[in-house]
Amino acid sequence: MTDTDSTLHAASAYVTPNDSKKLQINIDSQPMALVMLNLPLVHIDTDFFESLWNKSKIRICADGAGNRLYEFGLKSNCLEKYIPSAIVGDLDSLLDKHKDYYVSKGTKIIWYKDQSSTDFQKSLRYLGLLEEPEAELDNKKSEKQIHTVVVLGGFGGRLDHTLHVLKVLLNECNYRRIIVISESNLTFALPKGKNTILINKKVDGPACGILPLAGECKLTTTGLHWDMVDHISSVTGFMSTSNLIEEDIITVDSTEDVIWTCEFLIEPKNV
Ligand SMILES: Nc1ncnc2c1ncn2[C@@H]1O[C@H](COP(=O)(O)OP(=O)(O)OP(=O)(O)O)[C@@H](O)[C@H]1O
Numbered sequence: 001m002t003d004t005d006s007t008l009h010a011a012s013a014y015v016t017p018n019d020s021k022k023l024q025i026n027i028d029s030q031p032m033a034l035v036m037l038n039l040p041l042v043h044i045d046t047d048f049f050e051s052l053w054n055k056s057k058i059r060i061c062a063d064g065a066g067n068r069l070y071e072f073g074l075k076s077n078c079l080e081k082y083i084p085s086a087i088v089g090d091l092d093s094l095l096d097k098h099k100d101y102y103v104s105k106g107t108k109i110i111w112y113k114d115q116s117s118t119d120f121q122k123s124l125r126y127l128g129l130l131e132e133p134e135a136e137l138d139n140k141k142s143e144k145q146i147h148t149v150v151v152l153g154g155f156g157g158r159l160d161h162t163l164h165v166l167k168v169l170l171n172e173c174n175y176r177r178i179i180v181i182s183e184s185n186l187t188f189a190l191p192k193g194k195n196t197i198l199i200n201k202k203v204d205g206p207a208c209g210i211l212p213l214a215g216e217c218k219l220t221t222t223g224l225h226w227d228m229v230d231h232i233s234s235v236t237g238f239m240s241t242s243n244l245i246e247e248d249i250i251t252v253d254s255t256e257d258v259i260w261t262c263e264f265l266i267e268p269k270n271v
């Protein structure tokens, strides 16, 4: 289905429960880690949240996200159900009452005091430590397992934080998959070269954009309403925003790492 040298992205199938595309490709092979950021959880469908939570092997709250999770748990009567593996950060936002509760339930509190990385970066740093193979056993080193990170709440709120999350997606895109789910978007980085994006029109689109935030690049695409052929794109020059998804498979060939973003809507049940 795809060129062998093309990077396959099946983000919406990966995060959506019971997506039939999962049957076609083995996208569940990478374990999921959930990283929650400090933004309101009010917009998220509770069934969708539960499915993400259950699929995740590791659940990390970035500092103040611990407060959000606590309030969400209290309001939806499932405080005990959602106990994070760790709360990570400089811990200037986490309330003592919430910290004490989660500690009593087994959550690890990880304090990184530096003031030059965000709590999102600190959360990824901690995840990296968890991924380190155990000490050698019988002269065999267990293999390092890289998680796909699903981030809840990356955008909206403060613009500096929002841009910082995008920067981190670009920084990490040649190392691990990170998928950001925000109020109405699904966003991830495409490493330079050929990319194939599998679309589920029930939840993805129609609006989408390709953001050349790592610098000027040349783009060739298929499957979009306004496709590009060797089109120069940059933040101060031409940038493809308000484009539309036409096909179930989109291809993007880029000379630089870029951000892919599309509308994403999980219809809440019982509405
Ligand atoms: N208003 C916001 N808008 C967007 N993202 C946010 C916002 N507030 C927090 N975040 C995200 O959630 C993470 C954890 O939030 P928290 O408020 O604990 O962060 P912080 O890094 O201490 O921020 P600050 O710069 O306010 O000290 C941040 O690293 C950031 O990625």
Ligand SMILES: Cc1ncc(C[n+]2csc(CCO)c2C)c(N)n1
Pocket (backbone or CB within 6 Å): 090, 114, 115, 116, 117, 118, 119
């Ligand atoms: C030039 C420069 N600008 C800003 C910060 C501050 N800063 C960046 S990330 C972070 C942690 C937020 O929790 C803080 C305080 C710095 N250190 N250096």
